[in-house]
Amino acid sequence: MEQVPLKTFTEKAYLDYAMYVILDRALPFIGDGLKPVQRRIIYAMSELGLSATAKFKKSARTIGDVLGKFHPHGDSACYEAMVLMAQAFAYRYPLVDGQGNWGSSDDPKSFAAMRYTEARLTRYAQLLLTELDQGTVPWQPNFDSTLQEPARLPARLPNILLNGASGIAVGMATDIPPHSLREVVQACVHLIDHPDASLEDICDFIPGPDYPTAADIITPTVALRALYASGTGSVRARARWKPEQGQIVISALPYQVSGANILAQIGAQIQAKKLPWLADVRDESDQETRLVLIPASGRVDLDQLMGHLCATTDLERSYRVNLNMIGLNGRPEVKNLRTILCEWLDYRFTTVRARLNHRLTQVHDRLHLLDGLLIAFLNLDAVIRIIREADEPKSELIAQFQLSERQADAILNTRLRHLARLEEMKLRAEQGQLATERTELETLLASPTRLQALIKAELQADAERYGDVRRSLIVTRPPAAALDAAELVPSEPLTIVLSRKGWVRAGKGHDLAPTELHYKSGDDYQHAVRLHSQQPAVFLDNTGRCYATPAHSLPSARGQGEPLSGRFSLPEGAHMIAVLGGDPEQHWLLCATHGYGFRVPTRALHGHKKGGKTVFNLHPEAQLLSPVCSTTPDTDQIALVTDSGHLLVIAATEAPVLQRGKGQRLIQLPKDSIETLQHVSLIPAGSSLRITAGKRHYTLKPSDLAAYQAPRGRRGQLLPRGLQRVEHLTVLPG
Numbered sequence: 001m002e003q004v005p006l007k008t009f010t011e012k013a014y015l016d017y018a019m020y021v022i023l024d025r026a027l028p029f030i031g032d033g034l035k036p037v038q039r040r041i042i043y044a045m046s047e048l049g050l051s052a053t054a055k056f057k058k059s060a061r062t063i064g065d066v067l068g069k070f071h072p073h074g075d076s077a078c079y080e081a082m083v084l085m086a087q088a089f090a091y092r093y094p095l096v097d098g099q100g101n102w103g104s105s106d107d108p109k110s111f112a113a114m115r116y117t118e119a120r121l122t123r124y125a126q127l128l129l130t131e132l133d134q135g136t137v138p139w140q141p142n143f144d145s146t147l148q149e150p151a152r153l154p155a156r157l158p159n160i161l162l163n164g165a166s167g168i169a170v171g172m173a174t175d176i177p178p179h180s181l182r183e184v185v186q187a188c189v190h191l192i193d194h195p196d197a198s199l200e201d202i203c204d205f206i207p208g209p210d211y212p213t214a215a216d217i218i219t220p221t222v223a224l225r226a227l228y229a230s231g232t233g234s235v236r237a238r239a240r241w242k243p244e245q246g247q248i249v250i251s252a253l254p255y256q257v258s259g260a261n262i263l264a265q266i267g268a269q270i271q272a273k274k275l276p277w278l279a280d281v282r283d284e285s286d287q288e289t290r291l292v293l294i295p296a297s298g299r300v301d302l303d304q305l306m307g308h309l310c311a312t313t314d315l316e317r318s319y320r321v322n323l324n325m326i327g328l329n330g331r332p333e334v335k336n337l338r339t340i341l342c343e344w345l346d347y348r349f350t351t352v353r354a355r356l357n358h359r360l361t362q363v364h365d366r367l368h369l370l371d372g373l374l375i376a377f378l379n380l381d382a383v384i385r386i387i388r389e390a391d392e393p394k395s396e397l398i399a400q401f402q403l404s405e406r407q408a409d410a411i412l413n414t415r416l417r418h419l420a421r422l423e424e425m426k427l428r429a430e431q432g433q434l435a436t437e438r439t440e441l442e443t444l445l446a447s448p449t450r451l452q453a454l455i456k457a458e459l460q461a462d463a464e465r466y467g468d469v470r471r472s473l474i475v476t477r478p479p480a481a482a483l484d485a486a487e488l489v490p491s492e493p494l495t496i497v498l499s500r501k502g503w504v505r506a507g508k509g510h511d512l513a514p515t516e517l518h519y520k521s522g523d524d525y526q527h528a529v530r531l532h533s534q535q536p537a538v539f540l541d542n543t544g545r546c547y548a549t550p551a552h553s554l555p556s557a558r559g560q561g562e563p564l565s566g567r568f569s570l571p572e573g574a575h576m577i578a579v580l581g582g583d584p585e586q587h588w589l590l591c592a593t594h595g596y597g598f599r600v601p602t603r604a605l606h607g608h609k610k611g612g613k614t615v616f617n618l619h620p621e622a623q624l625l626s627p628v629c630s631t632t633p634d635t636d637q638i639a640l641v642t643d644s645g646h647l648l649v650i651a652a653t654e655a656p657v658l659q660r661g662k663g664q665r666l667i668q669l670p671k672d673s674i675e676t677l678q679h680v681s682l683i684p685a686g687s688s689l690r691i692t693a694g695k696r697h698y699t700l701k702p703s704d705l706a707a708y709q710a711p712r713g714r715r716g717q718l719l720p721r722g723l724q725r726v727e728h729l730t731v732l733p734g
Contacts, residue, residue, distance in 0.1 A: 018170035022332055026169035028176070029326045030340065031347040032128055032153040033160030035167065037081045039153055040070040042095060045121050046129050056099045056118035063114050070142050070149050079114045086119060090256075091163050092178035092212050093466070095125040105213075105253075105289075106260045124466050127156040135358030136351045154351045156462055158184055158344045160325060164209075172332060174324040177209035177235060180470045184341075185463035189456050191341055199229055199338045206337065209235055209321075211472045213289075214252035216240055218316075218477040228337035231323040238477060239315040243302055248293040254317040255472075259283060259291055265313040266293070277305050310480035345455075352455055353445065360441040363434050365406075370431045372407025373414065377424045383411065492533040494551050498579040500526045502564045504539070507557030520560055527626065531581040538580040538605040539564060540590075542624055543571055544616030546605045551581065569611045578626050580605060587630040589638065589655060590615070591666065593676035594622040598656045598663030599630060617662040628682045635685040637705070640667045640716065643678040645724025648716030649708045652682065668715045679729050686734030693723045699732065 024036050032039065044065045050057055063079050071078060084090050086098035089105040100117035103110050111117070121129075136154035141147070161184050164176040187205035191197055208217050208224045215237045219227075227233030239262075240252035253259060263283055269275040277300045282292040295305065310316035324334045328343055335343070376383045379401065390396040397408045444450050495512040497505050501523045514528040531537065533552040540546050547568040555562050564576055580588055584603035591597030600615060607613050616624060630636050636652035648667045656664050669675050683689055689700045698720070700708075708717045718724065 022169040022172065023326060023330070026167035027172075027174050027324065027326050027332050028160055028165040028167075029152055030160050030328060030335075030343055031351075032155040033158065033163060033165065034128075034153065035081075035165070037066075037071055037073070037078060038085060038095075040066050040149065041078070041082050041085070042121065042125060042128060042153070043132075043150060044070060045096075045119070046132070050120040052097065052121055052123040052126060054120050056097075056120050059098075059114040059117045059119050062119060069147055072143050075114075082114075082119065083111050089212050092210065093124045093159075093162050093181065094122055095128075095163075096120075097122045106258045108256075127462060127466070128153040128159065130154075130156065131351065131355050134355045135361075136354045154355070156348075156458060157181065157466075158188065158341065160344065161340065165325070169332075172324060173322060175320045175322040176325065177319065177321055178211060179206060180210040180467070182463050182467035183207075183210070183470070185459045185467070188341060188345060188459055191338075191345060192452050192456055197338075199336065200225070202338055202341065203228055208474045209319075209472065210470050211237065211255035213255050213257075214240060214471045214473075215254040215257075216252075216477065217472050217474045219474075220476075221474070224474075227321055231321075231334040231336050233321050235319045235321055237317055237319065237472065238310055238480070240473075241306060246295065246298055248295070248302055248306065250291040250293070250315070251289055253289055253291075254314065255319065257314045257317055259285055259289055262291060262313055262315060266309065269312065275308075304483065307478070307480045308483040311482040316480050348455060349451065352451065352458075356441050356445055360438065360445070363438045363441065367431060367434050367438065368404070369407060369410045370427055370434070372403050372410055373427055374424070374431070375401050375403065375407075376411045376414070377427070387412070494531060494533050494554075495557070496529050496531065496537045496551060496554060496579050496581065497525070497557060497561070498527045498539065498564075498576055499523045499561070502576045503561045504537075504554055504564055504579070505557040505559065505561030506537075506551060506554035512557065517557065518560070526576070527578040529579045529581050529629075535581050535584075536606050538602070539568070539576050540578045540580060540615075540624070540627060541570055541574045541612070542577050543574045544614055544618045544624055545571070545574070545612040546580075546607075546615045547609075547612040548606050567610070577624060580627060580629075582629070587633055587657065588627045589630055589652075589680065589682060590627050590663070591625045591640075591677060591680045592616065592618055592622040592663075593625065593678070594619045595640075595665050595667045595669045595677045596622075596663045597666045597680070598658040598661060599633065599652070600658060600660070604659045613660075615660045617660070619662070622676075625677065625680055628680060630682050632684060637683040637685075637709075638666070639679075639681045639683055639689055639705075639708075639729060640677060641679040641691075641719075641726050641729065642667065642669065642675050642716070643725075644675045645719045645726065646716040647708045647719050648710055648714055649683070649705050650710065650712045654712040665713045668713055679726055681729040681731055683731055684733075688732040688734065690730040690732055691719065691723055691726055692728040692730065693725050694727065696722055698723050702734065 026035065028035050041062065045062055048057060048062065048065060059079065059082065063075055063082065066078055067075055082096060083102055086094055086096035086102050087108060088094050090108060096119050098117060098119050101112035102117060131154040132150060138151045139148045140151045142149050160176065161179045162181055164178040166175050167173065183206045187202045190205060191202065203225050208219065217235060218238050219236045223233065237254040239250050239254060241248055241250045253262065263281055266278065266281050270278055277296050278293060279296045280294040284290040284292055295302065322334065323340065324332060327333050328347060383397065386396045386400065387393045394408045394412060397403055397411060398405065444454060492508060493510045495507045495510055495514065497507065497514045497517060499519055503523065510530045515525050519525065531551055535551055536548040537551045537554060538546050538548045549567055580602065582602055584601065586602050587599040588602065589597060589599050605615060618624060630652055633652045638650050638652050638655060640648045650666065655666060667677060681689065686702060688702065689705060691698045691700065710716065
């Protein structure tokens with residue numbers, strides 16, 4: 001009995017388990033591109049005689065043989081591995097030809113139980129098996145040492161790249177994408193002819209992966225080459241579509257993407273009213289993918305719509321690439337593309353040499369037997385006499401004619417009818433053919449150039465027979481971008497109404513009269529702005545902070561709206577004083593009671609933070625006045641009125657344009673005085689200004705306003721007696 005510390009035992013047990021999972025379950029071998037379970041399934045099917053031309057046999061029979069003879073694990077996992085090799089939408093070049101329900105691209109797991117399905121090997125699978133009995137691979141005992149199984153298969157093509165692989169081991173994983181057979185063979189041939197070829201040269205032949213589905217690969221060429229150089233990265237694929245009679249027809253989906261899931265994702269957006277550009281979707285798929293998207297109108301930008309769908313659904317998908325595999329040295333390693341091809345070519349050259357040496361050994365053995373048989377024909381009477389009279393004819397034949405034991409056995413096992421003259425002629429003809437073949441084999445094995453030519457010819461012949469055109473086209477596409485929520489709604493005129501207590505609502509149209517709306521008890525109209533549903537509504541509080549929200553998300557004016565306190569986090573004691581919005585380039589004039597102000601573009605007020613952002617840095621004793629909109633700042637004038645009745649008219653361009661700040665002094669107020677700026681108004685060119693003071697009204701025409709004009713920062717002129725307690729300013733069109 002051996003005693004070891006628990007730490008040592010658990011560490012060794014875990015490492016043994018980890019290495020077993022890595023080497024015997026999860027990672028493929030570079031030579032044949034297969035995991036052990038896949039290799040055992042294919043070998044078991046070949047032993048059952050399930051070639052591409054044989055009759056189909058129940059999958060349960062195959063799985064039973066695999067489990068009972070080579071792979072003592074769960075039947076469901078083994079059957080799933082077999083199903084995967086039979087699904088044309090999962091494998092670029094399927095290894096199993098299935099009959100029955102083997103799943104669909106919409107639901108790969110919907111395959112029938114193994115007692116219902118039937119299978120045989122595909123023609124492509126023969127490329128892994130044709131040289132198996134020609135001394136090309138080592139053999140090993142199965143799990144109970146009652147049978148022998150191949151440690152690997154003599155693949156005639158680099159299946160590791162053609163079908164790829166995916167798996168998760170302990171501490172490592174693999175994700176090898178599939179590739180085009182013809183492109184990989186061209187790269188192999190080029191590498192045989194030019195052993196010093198660089199990775200850039202190889203990438204000229206293999207530009208990128210080639211998935212079973214015909215979606216477009218939109219990863220830039222530079223990124224693909226970097227991926228092949230490092231062995232890790234990602235590939236991005238996008239669905240293929242085209243306009244057809246005003247509709248969008250999707251004809252190919254990315255690898256492992258279900259059409260049913262795509263329809264569900266688009267339908268969910270339509271139901272949530274997040275996709276008003278799309279009226280309906282239909283699935284017209286039969287043998288090929290055909291998803292039809294019906295735009296809401298003919299004015300919809302189809303490219304923009306598909307860009308949004310690619311960004312928000314699985315119409316565009318990213319695939320991780322990790323070229324991790326077990327190399328010829330038996331160790332797992334992440335390899336670059338050139339290393340993979342070079343190592344596989346070494347494997348192929350070793351396999352072909354083993355095949356040729358095996359055949360050469362067979363030829364030598366047969367020629368050796370033929371030499372003995374021809375000696376017997378030349379001395380037929382003596383041979384017959386020895387066989388009839390000698391007690392031990394074998395020893396006598398060996399002694400008299402200097403034969404080997406194998407030659408003597410061949411002579412003794414020859415039937416009498418084969419001793420005719422015609423049979424001697426056949427033997428001499430066979431001897432001549434085998435001698436010629438022996439010479440050819442010895443020449444091939446001795447000449448690296450001829451061996452290379454043989455391997456190239458075999459590769460090109462297999463590529464011609466089993467290859468096809470590339471399915472996943474590598475194209476340049478602009479990146480997909482999800483549309484902003486405002487872009488997804490129809491552009492409609494809205495009037496946003498703010499009440500004194502901070503309740504907001506949005507009425508359709510610009511002819512709404514905000515003062516005529518019904519307000520809650522104790523509440524009243526505060527401010528309103530006219531804009532469109534695609535624009536954000538900006539709210540300004542009395543502390544100088546602004547808050548933005550999509551205008552289309554505001555409640556209808558049919559009700560009394562909702563409180564803004566539920567949408568934004570206002571500072572303690574703050575309340576909303578105005579609502580702004582409209583053209584992003586138009587300016588809003590912000591002024592405070594201490595005479596400072598500036599113009600700010602509407603776009604600078606946009607933002608969707610719940611806590612808002614500071615736009616006006618207020619003096620502690622100042623208050624923010626209601627903002628006014630400047631549509632033509634080059635010709636507008638600003639009227640500034642203090643509570644003492646002083647009026648100053650300045651050009652709008654004298655107010656600085658800032659993104660945020662405290663602004664500049666627009667009107668001079670006396671020091672150590674409680675006088676404040678009370679009213680601000682923008683006067684378009686040619687307009688008049690009506691001043692309301694109590695029951696008196698006084699209109700200043702453009703010529704009258706000239707008397708109050710002065711540069712920014714002046715005191716202004718005192719209004720006439722009786723008009724100095726201004727209550728309201730009204731701009732009258734000229």
